[in-house]
Amino acid sequence: MKIAVVGAGAMGSLFGGYLSQKNDVYLVDIWAEHVQAINENGLKIEEQDGQIRIFHPKATTDAKTVGVVELAVVFVKSIQTIEAMEENISLIGPDTMVLSLQNGHGNDADIRKFVDKKNIILGTTAHGCTMKEPGFVYHAGVGQNHIGPVSSDRNAAEIVAAVLNECDLITDVSDDVMKLVWNKLFVNVGINAITALIDRTNACIADSPCANAVSKALVYEAVATANAGGANFDAAAVFANVVEVARKTGLNRSSMLQDVSKKRKTEIDKINGAIVKEAEAHGVDVPANRLIVNLIHAKE
Numbered sequence: 001m002k003i004a005v006v007g008a009g010a011m012g013s014l015f016g017g018y019l020s021q022k023n024d025v026y027l028v029d030i031w032a033e034h035v036q037a038i039n040e041n042g043l044k045i046e047e048q049d050g051q052i053r054i055f056h057p058k059a060t061t062d063a064k065t066v067g068v069v070e071l072a073v074v075f076v077k078s079i080q081t082i083e084a085m086e087e088n089i090s091l092i093g094p095d096t097m098v099l100s101l102q103n104g105h106g107n108d109a110d111i112r113k114f115v116d117k118k119n120i121i122l123g124t125t126a127h128g129c130t131m132k133e134p135g136f137v138y139h140a141g142v143g144q145n146h147i148g149p150v151s152s153d154r155n156a157a158e159i160v161a162a163v164l165n166e167c168d169l170i171t172d173v174s175d176d177v178m179k180l181v182w183n184k185l186f187v188n189v190g191i192n193a194i195t196a197l198i199d200r201t202n203a204c205i206a207d208s209p210c211a212n213a214v215s216k217a218l219v220y221e222a223v224a225t226a227n228a229g230g231a232n233f234d235a236a237a238v239f240a241n242v243v244e245v246a247r248k249t250g251l252n253r254s255s256m257l258q259d260v261s262k263k264r265k266t267e268i269d270k271i272n273g274a275i276v277k278e279a280e281a282h283g284v285d286v287p288a289n290r291l292i293v294n295l296i297h298a299k300e
């Protein structure tokens with residue numbers, strides 16, 4: 001299959017590298033040094049056991065040289081989706097399937113501005129990856145992907161799951177992908193901004209009563225917002241899962257903590273900020289989320 005990865009940073013490189021084992025893969029990224037390193041030396045992926053694997057996808061800063069693809073995998077940060085879709089629209093034809101495994105809320109709405117609903121596939125991934133240097137990433141966490149259609153048509157999701165599974169990216173197709181996306185969002189809502197503000201790894205949400213209390217306030221507001229929009233989540237169960245994830249990933253530095261440390265713009269507007277926006281639409285008051293969005297923007 002002809003595949004483009006739009007935004008081939010840490011996660012895009014991982015997926016693009018793996019997919020290149022059996023597909024014609026193009027990594028499209030604005031980071032020229034990274035693109036050049038991949039084309040000259042291959043894409044290096046260090047696995048958790050220390051093994052370094054080298055893959056050979058093609059890389060480019062100019063999507064127009066690629067032409068239309070059958071599948072585009074969007075892996076820019078979620079705050080960059082609209083801009084990246086605009087800049088790389090030449091990859092998208094009427095039948096191009098578009099997959100987003102990005103974090104945050106609203107990626108489907110952003111992609112829908114450019115792509116027919118039946119061709120959009122959303123999902124979550126439990127893989128984790130960090131950039132080591134241009135052309136070189138560390139595969140920090142191995143896990144499963146869950147994907148599903150945005151419309152009622154499962155066809156595109158089934159095709160994409162088969163392509164991912166064939167390349168060792170274990171993936172299943174869910175009938176309720178929005179529930180998966182919300183559950184991942186609750187985890188990010190309850191962990192990321194707090195760890196970024198107090199400069200601690202994820203364990204603080206489980207271990208510090210103060211961090212835990214703030215997380216609980218954020219998550220309960222997020223659940224009230226989702227339920228006001230027609231979902232039916234149990235806040236206590238959702239929060240228990242957030243704490244469990246924080247405990248299990250206790251040594252991890254959340255992506256927002258990494259962004260703040262590197263003085264990069266964060267995804268706050270698509271995480272707690274998305275809750276604020278959604279809550280406004282449903283008349284739900286979310287003061288804790290409003291506060292933390294402002295604190296992260298102040299930090300940025």
Ligand code: NAD
Nearest residue numbers: 007008009010011029030031075076078084102103128129
């Ligand atoms: P990243 O910053 O490493 O990669 C994003 C890439 O997009 C960068 O290389 C950047 O140059 C590129 N980019 C920006 N604008 C572009 C444009 N207009 N056209 C083409 N490329 C462009 O980010 P990441 O860590 O790979 O995260 C990507 C998404 O995956 C985020 O939503 C993140 O929350 C999610 N995610 C990350 C992890 C992880 O472990 N890193 C895990 C799960 C989910």
